[in-house]
Amino acid sequence: MQKVVIIGATSAIAEATARLYAARGAQLFLIARNATRLTDIAADLRVRGSQEVFHASLDVNDLDAHAHVIEQAWAALGSVDVVLVAHGTLPDQAQCESSVEVALKEFSTNATSTIALLTSMAPRFEAQRSGVMAVISSVAGDRGRQSNYLYGSAKAAVSAFASGLRQRMAKVGVNVLTIKPGFVDTPMTREFKKGALWAKPDDIARGIVRGADRGRNVMYLPFFWLPIMLIIRHIPEFIFKRIKL
Amino acid sequence: MSKTGQSWGRYPQADQTIISISDRHAALPSVAGSALPHGNGRSYGDSCLNDGGTLLHARALDRFIAFDPQTGVLECEAGVLFSEILDLVVPQGWFLPVTPGTKFVTVGGAIANDVHGKNHHKAGTFGRHVLSLELLRSDGSRRTCSPEHHPDWFAATVGGLGLTGLITKATIQLRRVAGPWMSGEVHRFKDLDGFFRLSQASDRDYEYTVAWIDCASEGNALGRGIFTRANHAPAHPDSRPTAPSRRLRVPFTPPISLINPLSLRAFNTLYYHRQRESVGHLTMHYEPHFYPLDGIGDWNRIYGPRGFMQYQCVVPPTRSADCMETLVKTIAASGEGSFLAVLKQFGDVPSPGLLSFPRPGATLALDFPNRGPRTLALLDRLDDIVANAGGAVYPAKDARMPGKYFKHYFPAWESFSPYIDPKFSSSFWRRVTE
Numbered sequence: 310m311q312k313v314v315i316i317g318a319t320s321a322i323a324e325a326t327a328r329l330y331a332a333r334g335a336q337l338f339l340i341a342r343n344a345t346r347l348t349d350i351a352a353d354l355r356v357r358g359s360q361e362v363f364h365a366s367l368d369v370n371d372l373d374a375h376a377h378v379i380e381q382a383w384a385a386l387g388s389v390d391v392v393l394v395a396h397g398t399l400p401d402q403a404q405c406e407s408s409v410e411v412a413l414k415e416f417s418t419n420a421t422s423t424i425a426l427l428t429s430m431a432p433r434f435e436a437q438r439s440g441v442m443a444v445i446s447s448v449a450g451d452r453g454r455q456s457n458y459l460y461g462s463a464k465a466a467v468s469a470f471a472s473g474l475r476q477r478m479a480k481v482g483v484n485v486l487t488i489k490p491g492f493v494d495t496p497m498t499r500e501f502k503k504g505a506l507w508a509k510p511d512d513i514a515r516g517i518v519r520g521a522d523r524g525r526n527v528m529y530l531p532f533f534w535l536p537i538m539l540i541i542r543h544i545p546e547f548i549f550k551r552i553k554l
Numbered sequence: 555m556s557k558t559g560q561s562w563g564r565y566p567q568a569d570q571t572i573i574s575i576s577d578r579h580a581a582l583p584s585v586a587g588s589a590l591p592h593g594n595g596r597s598y599g600d601s602c603l604n605d606g607g608t609l610l611h612a613r614a615l616d617r618f619i620a621f622d623p624q625t626g627v628l629e630c631e632a633g634v635l636f637s638e639i640l641d642l643v644v645p646q647g648w649f650l651p652v653t654p655g656t657k658f659v660t661v662g663g664a665i666a667n668d669v670h671g672k673n674h675h676k677a678g679t680f681g682r683h684v685l686s687l688e689l690l691r692s693d694g695s696r697r698t699c700s701p702e703h704h705p706d707w708f709a710a711t712v713g714g715l716g717l718t719g720l721i722t723k724a725t726i727q728l729r730r731v732a733g734p735w736m737s738g739e740v741h742r743f744k745d746l747d748g749f750f751r752l753s754q755a756s757d758r759d760y761e762y763t764v765a766w767i768d769c770a771s772e773g774n775a776l777g778r779g780i781f782t783r784a785n786h787a788p789a790h791p792d793s794r795p796t797a798p799s800r801r802l803r804v805p806f807t808p809p810i811s812l813i814n815p816l817s818l819r820a821f822n823t824l825y826y827h828r829q830r831e832s833v834g835h836l837t838m839h840y841e842p843h844f845y846p847l848d849g850i851g852d853w854n855r856i857y858g859p860r861g862f863m864q865y866q867c868v869v870p871p872t873r874s875a876d877c878m879e880t881l882v883k884t885i886a887a888s889g890e891g892s893f894l895a896v897l898k899q900f901g902d903v904p905s906p907g908l909l910s911f912p913r914p915g916a917t918l919a920l921d922f923p924n925r926g927p928r929t930l931a932l933l934d935r936l937d938d939i940v941a942n943a944g945g946a947v948y949p950a951k952d953a954r955m956p957g958k959y960f961k962h963y964f965p966a967w968e969s970f971s972p973y974i975d976p977k978f979s980s981s982f983w984r985r986v987t988e
């Protein structure tokens with residue numbers, strides 16, 4: 310039976326992923342800041358087949374609280390096969406430009422907290438010598454764009470951090486999986502007009518589970534974002550700075 | 555997504571703001587103008603639309619709350635689809651107590667239209683199996699309604715067309731089954747008399763009965779069709795077919811309707827003769843039995859950009875035979891025809907909602923490509939026949955019934971009105987009452 314920890318478990322993508330694990334009978338430990346919704350999600354996952362669902366509240370920006378929650382998760386599950394770090398916010402770029410405080414707070418939510426969590430959990434995975442550390446980054450981290458470069462730079466930090474961690478953990482048989490979704494129809498993107506490039510949380514969830522099962526390294530989800538981002542990354546700066554993206 | 559605001563008939567078009575509801579504990583969002591809950595948009599006409607207002611999209615309320623595999627009592631949020639319930643409960647030996655002809659409806663939508671299925675003569679409507687529901691109103695009040703608690707609110711909300719408030723969650727009594735298979739018989743009948751005889755003879759021993767009739771042929775072939783009767787099969791039937799695994803999809807909307815008098819007649823004739831013998835046995839998986847159309851995604855697109863209209867009526871038992879004959883003749887003579895005409899006898903199990911559609915008698919459901927005034931004129935003629943016989947037309951499938959007939963079909967509409975949430979309205983409700 311698989312043992313799975315999910316941080317940011319109330320996220321739409323995380324919830325869809327948890328359902329896939331629940332259907333397999335997995336044991337789950339859910340972490341998020343909204344206790345009522347956590348309780349609802351836990352009940353749902355039990356009905357869907359999860360052997361056991363634990364949960365704990367955490368605001369990821371409360372760095373001092375990380376160690377205790379991680380301890381609780383390992384204490385409840387014994388060992389962990391998969392951890393998924395999924396929390397995030399989509400900052401208002403204009404606000405990030407006018408307030409240093411907002412910019413750093415958003416950077417903390419999307420990058421610092423994630424780096425802290427992965428750092429705290431790495432020794433436990435090293436000791437286990439097995440498992441998957443999956444983290445949701447974003448295609449937005451592949452190149453900073455004027456429309457959301459605070460978010461983009463935070464996700465770039467997460468992607469680079471995960472890449473280094475992957476090299477380190479490969480030596481002990483632990484896989485680090487970087488997930489780079491494109492546009493996904495979730496509460497985070499509620500205000501956006503949706504078009505043909507938009508995926509459902511379910512699609513991303515299936516990709517995450519497949520990637521974790523197969524020991525993949527970096528996944529663009531859906532796959533067509535790989536060629537799109539390849540092109541975007543290779544546009545020369547002198548052109549890039551003139552276009553609106 | 556823009557298309558979420560459409561109804562299944564793709565007619566009429568409506569322009570509305572869509573707000574997704576995903577937290578059942580939160581109060582309703584405050585909106586300018588009126589709001590209407592929206593499930594999965596499987597109603598055909600305008601009862602799930604609110605032109606110029608807001609739709610509260612409830613599909614994201616999709617969590618199970620509790621399921622007891624001993625008793626078959628399921629509690630879930632209102633946006634959960636019937637397909638999701640089946641995936642969960644069939645492997646544990648349970649089945650939906652009542653299901654419409656598509657499994658892509660939400661629990662909330664099924665309650666708000668008090669839907670019926672092929673087992674109406676045994677089980678009545680879906681609302682009869684709702685043990686309780688939670689109703690959230692725009693004033694922030696929440697009521698747990700059941701036949702015992704707030705029975706008046708329960709009766710208003712079951713079949714209440716989404717107008718009494720948002721259903722956030724419900725508790726449903728499922729029914730036991732031994733496995734996913736169905737067994738039964740398929741009979742060919744030559745005319746409507748043949749249908750009524752078969753129906754009479756089957757209703758006692760078969761939980762599910764329904765007939766398809768040929769609405770494109772006139773003269774001798776008028777009213778011929780195929781009657782299916784089935785029960786849930788025992789645990790180990792002789793053969794165990796699997797569910798069809800591949801889902802086909804209509805990838806785009808063709809510029810014109812593919813359904814026209816020629817293709818209709820060909821289809822109807824082929825379909826009738828598909829059943830070679832006059833009687834055949836069937837053992838099949840529940841999916842093709844209950845949901846033959848669900849195998850083809852977005853099939854509503856075949857009617858082209860103008861969409862189509864459904865028409866479902868019921869006429870009382872004493873008038874069933876003569877009325878059905880008149881209806882079918884009128885349709886065949888119009889040349890409008892119907893791709894899928896479905897005929898069934900409702901039983902006399904009372905419906906729990908003030909505005910529930912099912913009542914004793916024979917019910918006929920057909921779809922018509924939207925050819926504008928011609929189609930509307932035909933449906934008006936059908937209304938005259940149905941109203942005259944003391945029957946009714948199903949709001950879930952309606953985009954055009956005149957207000958005077960709605961009030962005639964649903965005399966309880968006036969006692970229902972006080973239960974309408976002051977912030978709620980729908981395109982349908984304004985059309986038939988204003």
Ligand SMILES: Cc1cc2nc3c(=O)[nH]c(=O)nc-3n(C[C@H](O)[C@H](O)[C@H](O)COP(=O)(O)OP(=O)(O)OC[C@H]3O[C@@H](n4cnc5c(N)ncnc54)[C@H](O)[C@@H]3O)c2cc1C
Binds near residue numbers: 661662663665668716
């Ligand atoms: C192929 C096909 C076959 C069908 N066969 C049958 C059949 O055999 N028998 C039958 O009875 N019907 C049948 N129908 C119609 C269908 O079952 C009903 O229209 C059903 O109500 C659709 O559910 P929905 O979730 O899509 O709701 P929608 O169509 O989105 O909404 C239906 C109504 O429910 C209300 N509503 C939705 N969610 C909520 C909520 N959470 N709280 C309060 N109100 C809500 C809406 O305001 C609206 O009035 C069929 C439809 C199709 C497409």
Ligand SMILES: NC(=O)c1ccc[n+]([C@@H]2O[C@H](COP(=O)([O-])OP(=O)(O)OC[C@H]3O[C@@H](n4cnc5c(N)ncnc54)[C@H](OP(=O)(O)O)[C@@H]3O)[C@@H](O)[C@H]2O)c1
Binds near residue numbers: 319367368395489492
């Ligand atoms: N949607 C997209 O288009 C898209 C694209 C690329 C990448 N992503 C990434 O995918 C991941 C999941 O996002 P989603 O789309 O599923 O959005 P979502 O449903 O809005 O989920 C975001 C989650 O992060 C949680 N969160 C935010 N700040 C937190 C904090 N300080 N402490 C604890 N939890 C916090 C939120 O909790 P609350 O509910 O309590 O606020 C929420 O559960 C994110 O990392 C996001 O950046 C999304």
